[in-house]
Amino acid sequence: MALDRKPAPNDLRAFWMPFTANRQFKASPRMLVEAKDMHYTSADGRPILDGTAGLWCCNAGHCRPKITEAVRAQVGEMDYAPAFQMGHPLAFELANRLVDVAPDGIDHVFYTNSGSEAVDTALKIALAYHRARGDAARTRLIGRERGYHGVGFGGISVGGIVNNRRFFGSLLNGVDHLPHTHLAENAFTRGQPEHGAHLADDLERIVALHGAETIAAVIVEPMAGSTGVLMPPKGYLQRLREITRKHGILLIFDEVITGFGRLGSPFAAQHFDVLPDMITCAKGLTNGVIPMGAVLTTPAIHDAFMQGPEHVIELFHGYTYSGNPVSCAAAIATLDTYEDEGLLTRAARLEHHWQEALHGLRDHPNVIDIRNMGLIGAVELSPIDGEPAKRGFEVFKRAYEEGILIRVTGDTIAMSPPLIISEDQIDELIGTLGRVLKAVA
């Protein structure tokens, strides 16, 4: 239906909001107008404690002066530079800074503008890598049930979310999926679950079915965030690494959420001590201030492309805004802030307090599981009358009214506060959630 009159600036109808129940939202909007450190301010003037770092991205909290200033200065100095066959110093400086914080063995950076683009870029690099080595039959991509890898065609194909198939059809051919790692016997585990390493062995079944020589890459989130905060069982990622290596299959860690300190190390790859062939990141890369993503690779991946004549473009891929100077300035200032304030390891120091506070909700109404690691946590609720997502959404709305921002996927409440959160603020966040759970029951 076309708008029946020209909209005024504050008319809510024209903006088709992403991943949002638009009609419901526009009937009773939740509007944020300011942000500082751990808090948003709502349009009706209330402080809202940010329990989700925006969308898992503002790891240093909001409107941090160093980042704000860097963006402001860069916009005035050089707003944009062509991304192809031209360079600017900040893009090189940032790549070196990223290699410094990345796991040993990662030493090249390809820029994108989002996590979705980072995922599709990594999948394309995987296909092109095998071709560059004369292994063009390796085209099959393996994802995982309940994986979330953004919204590009590659990402939704390797992802394991039924709604993507319901909405968009059968997606890319030649994709298979590992089973998810969410096992009932791990309910209420503190930290990494004991059971489920064997689920990685399903990759051997897929290899036996299709032939290793047809498989290009496996992509997983080391810890699945958006589909309910699913932890990797002990030994699982190591097993996946062994099997992929044995069969010449690339392993991609999608660290769009786990990158930049969420689990207590700069990247989850370091936390779990598993080196993948590529890491995708975004979100915390710029503290959410400017859109930016990246693919980090090992020298083996990069160097496979550097064999042909020097005047030839080695990888036929890139974006107008790859390495945008303002994004680079934001990212460098973000890394400075993380390093100045010890934020890339702070989650490890807060983990115990966070864990104990979170598991204190165990006996609250309708709670069927609690999961945590670093500064991320999930409280899973039983569905109302078997109808998923209804109770979770009620809790989300009530929590916002009570002054905390949480995230809900289905009936799982996910929390991932900025890494600057204090112990008192953790208690406030979880205490408020506890009251909301009782009220909604």
Ligand code: PMP
């Ligand atoms: N991969 C993972 C693991 C994510 O969590 C997300 C976003 N939540 C994405 C990819 C997509 O990132 P973006 O929304 O920046 O495209």
